[in-house]
Amino acid sequence: MNSSTNLKQRRVMLITTDEKIIEQICTSNNLSSSSKTVILESEENNNDLSDSSDDMESMNQEGTSTTKLLVCVICGSSALGRNFGVISCESCKLFFRRNALKNPATLSCRYKNTCTVTLETRRRCSACRLNKCLKYGMKRERLIKAEKKSIERRQCREERTNISPINEQNSQLQLLASPDSYLPQTSSRIQRAVLNSDDLQRIEMVQTAFEKRIELARDNLLWNPTVHSTNLLEFLNSRSVPAMRLVAFFKQIREFTELSSEDKFILTKYNLMPLIVPSFALSFKKDTKQVIETNTDVPWDESAFQQAIGTNYLLQIKPIFAPLVEIVQYDQKIMQLFLIVLFLSKGLSTGEDTTEPILRDYMAVYRAHNFYTELLWNYMEVTHGIKVAYRIFSKLIFQYLRWLNLRRTIALDVQQSLPRTEQSNIFPVMQSLFHI
Structure with missing residues (x-):
């Protein structure tokens, strides 16, 4: 937060991989003269990125002031790091973990998938919220990989408990x-x-x-x-x-x-x-x-x-x-x-x-x-x-x-x-x- 005599300005950092949003930002005429847009090109091969723990660790090394600038691209609330490939808050991360692998038929929208997902409305429609998670880059593959690792760790713990080496x-x-x-x-x-x-x-x-x-x-x-x-x-x-x-x-x-x-x-x-x-x-x-x-x-x-x-x-x-x-x-x-x-x-x-x-x-x-x-x-x-x-x-x-x-x-x-x-x-x- 930067303060002046009569006016407070808020600096917002938006990180996204959606090319449509980047194009809208670059061509928008409504941006104020004081605004600054920076586009960083990412490498094509980002398969080695892990879940939120690795991203949060790297971001926290820069100081607590950096984390305040992160905004969840799903609902707009404050975020601490990247989850399943996207900057998101803890609530949206848990929501995606619970629902991403469900049968799409179990989630339906009463308003034909036109709901706006914000901090205030994110709990009203699970179908639109999940669609937005997927649209903005959250990857089911990472969730499957994380769940598989969790199962393997649990099996290893059970094996160590059940049959310990002699x-x-x-x-x-x-x-x-x-x-x-x-x-x-x-x-x-x-x-x-x-x-x-x-x-x-x-x-x-x-x-x-x-x-x-x-x-x-x-x-x-x-x-x-x-x-x-x-x-x-x-x-x-x-x-x-x-x-x-x-x-x-x-x-x-x-x-x-x-x-x-x-x-x-x-x-x-x-x-x-x-x-x-x-x-x-x-x-x-x-x-x-x-x-x-x-x-x-x-x-x-x-x-x-x-x-x-x-x-x-x-x-x-x-x-x-x-x-x-x-x-x-x-x-x-x-x-x-x-x-x-x-x-x-x-x-x-x-x-x-x-x-x-x-x-x-x-x-x-x-x-x-x-x-x-x-x-x-x-x-x-x-x-x-x-x-x-x-x-x-x-x-x-x-x-x-x-x-x-x-x-x-x-x-x-x-x-x-x-x-x-x-x-x-x-x-x-x-x-x-x-x-x-």
Whole structure:
């Protein structure tokens, strides 16, 4: 505001991209001699302009006096910055956000779209106000982009709340202390779990991949599965059969095949062997009390395990293995998905005496792990209900970690029991998997 003795003048800045208005200003004969018109040509490529927050920040850097000169081109009230591409007030910004994406048929004018939109009349006719917003340059595309970003941020927050990444050093102790801590926090979800057609197709694909693992691994077996093992060395080498079959299973999982060769090697080397016993739950025959993956295999029963690892360890394995068998008998798809979740869990199965290398693309593994964790959870919740899902998920995590700790003890004892002269006779691939 500039003041004089008897006359006050008001300086108004009008910013517009409408060429008709600019032409009217330039050709108008009603402008006083003291008025000054300045036309600034803008660059053609203004797609990088953001919403009001960025524009307000740049304008506020010039001082508070600058913001007083801004006028909303929609209603004429004072404005603080650009919203959706146009200098506008907060009221018109919120109005455009609420109405720009609505069906035009829901907004109609009783006066055939002839209403004048001002500060006093802007609330009387939504149709004319929206038409003026669009006419003066407000862009629906920016609103759609802003809404999309808002949805993505909300989804990211929900993912961080529901499925948090596992701390590689402390996760196992935390899960053993409270297995429920690993469960997705569904109480914070806005909507219940759902399974779309792609999810159902993926679950069926996983089931088919697990069934095909026997056939796909047939030509890569190092040990004849029809031959009994008679000593500890042969027992260790015979474990290459279920190991190679699990590899054939995971090679059919798209997210795993898309990883780099280095990351696939790390996950296989450090996560594969602990999965053999949980996978045996899928091949356990309850009537004969035997583990047999295919009819031509030599079955594994309690006597075979007892001969290989001893009675003491067998008695410790049984209470861990039994709950896993119960889950498989209830729904085998749960265990098949759970194997993928475990296989993609970076650092979960690292032994205290080993140093697991850093993944080349940790986020790719993390995203794949999250995808199958959520797929498993949604499947259990939709199929069996949230209470049953919690109990199953908790039991899976708890029993697996019990087995993980026991397996380390068994592995250390086996290595000490096996003479070093015989360790060189272990299959090279098994030496790598056993960390020998």
